[in-house]
Amino acid sequence: QSTQHQQQHPTNTMTTYDYDLICIGGGSGGIACAKRSASYDKSVLCIERARLGGTCVNVGCVPKKVMWSAASIADTVKHDMEHYGFSGGEGVKLDFAKLKKRRDDYVKRLNEIYGNGFKSAGVTGIFGECTFVDAHTVEVTGEDGKKTRYTGDKIVIATGGRPHFPPGEGVEEHCISSDGFFDLEELPEVAVVVGAGYIAVELAGVLNSLGSEVHLVVRKGKALREFDPLISDGLDAEMEKAGILIHRNTNGVAKVVLDEQKKKNVTLHSGDVIYGADVVLMAAGRVPNTEDLCSECEWAPNTEMLHLECCGVKVTSRKYIIADEYQNTNVENIYALGDVCGKVELTPMAIAAGRRLADRLFSGKEEHKEAKVSYECVPTVVFSHPTIGTCGITEPQAVAKYGQDNVKVYTSKFANLFYGIFDMEPAQKPKTLMKVICVGLDEKVVGIHVLGMGADEMMQGFGVAMKMGCTKADLDSSVAIHPTASEELVTMGVWGTSPQESGAKVSPLNGAPSAEPRLS
Secondary structure (H helix, E strand, C coil): CCCCCCCCCCCCCEEEEEEEEEEEEEEEHHHHHHHHHHHHCCCCCECCCCCHHHHHHCCHHHHHHHHHHHHHHHHHHHHHHHHCCCCCCCHCCHHHHHHHHHHHHHHHHHHHHHHHHHHCCCCCEEEEEEEEEEECCCEEEECCCCCCEEEEEEEECCCCCEEEECCCEHHHHHHHHHHCCCCCCCCCCCCEHHHCCCCHHHHHHHHHHHCEEEEEECCCCCCCCCHHHHHHHHHHHHHHHHEEEEEEECCEEEEEEECCCCEEEEEEEEEEEEEEEEEECCCCCECCCCCCCCCCCCCCCCCCCCHHHHCCCCCCCCCCCCCCCCCCCCCCCCCHHHHHCCCCCHHHHHHHHHHHHHHHHHCCHHHHHCCCCCCCCEEEEEEECCCEEECCCCCHHHHHHHHHHHEEEEEEEEEEEHHHHCCEEEEEEEEEEEEEECCCCCEEEEEEEEECCCCHHHHHHHHHHHEEEEEEHHHHHHEEEEEEHHHHHHCCCCCCCCCCCCCCCCCCCHHHHCCCCCCC
């Protein structure tokens, strides 16, 4: 058993532990919590079983954005450049192997950066499979098979999630997951993408733009059903316009079989069959990495073997760890955060939760005694083609929560100026769709939703405004940046005629001067 970094618990002079904090999982949330905790002069151990950075860095956000960027370049070459007077696009070819190598090399550099970040922060990082022994003790099995036990005053579970394969004949044998997408050595001629969430539409868009024939299989009528209808319907239309073949109301995949040419034939529960696929990508959801944290889980082994029954942490029927708004589990010294909890499964959300938890546990500051992360007004982006940016609640959610009479909605539909000179009918030009949802007498903004070019880069600022409680009048008070798509969000409706109520601490309305900083 390790005896390094022994620390005496300040509230219990009878017990010593190897570390003040043990973080199980070296993904975004675990790393953030570990480094923040170490900044308070606490001894911290972070245990990762694979590569540092978790899903986001290795098989998620980062490599996905690289592929989305490549696909966007392909769109420019194939569809856009000729409208601006450039020629030669038909001779441009993609070296997929080169793209993959550049992407993978970049991810490896990020892995190294995270490792160096641990050293700079004073965090001890180790690799291996982790299991619970009791509520304060874990056992780590290294690559050499050696088992070492470590004790911690507090333990954070941040093991994330993984792709889920639905049941069906040949599904696991002949399909890949979103993780497997990044192992592809060549671009498939025909790809079937199964799923209706953001991962499915993102990867379907990437493959389509890069040149694959893409079939998107959705269980019900369309993808992104939980998004605002304006956005989900708009993306549906743009995907079809881009050439993606959408199979609707299928109830999912029944079976996948290989033909004589080793191609995959996909039979849907609706009876339809898609023939001759090179790749079938299952993006039908993710599950938390807790199976084998709990011995009663029904999933196939994931070799994690954390054995939650040894420490008593409770999980839901779907095996997500039960944690409250402060990331507390039912065990006093054990906490959980990120995708393993199943609430707002986004990388920046896990990072924020990890840092706030560390502040509350270790800063000693009065302002941090009740520190927690907020799960409201979380801006997010879908890297579909075109992109989606959204923050707050949808129109149906607003109506259900506040009543139809209290909801006022502003919408806009237009072609981005980028497409202005395109030689095509106006109806065929890609559209930008926007919606601002307001509630109450002061028209407080409770939802902003955007589909179109640049949505990914414009949403962050509007997320700040919503977090500060902006009203429609606050949006109008900001002078538009012209010519941009984002100016539409501050000029909707009859500009300046909304109720002159501000959500700001110091009102910016009607030409009022900006708030001055406090200097002492």
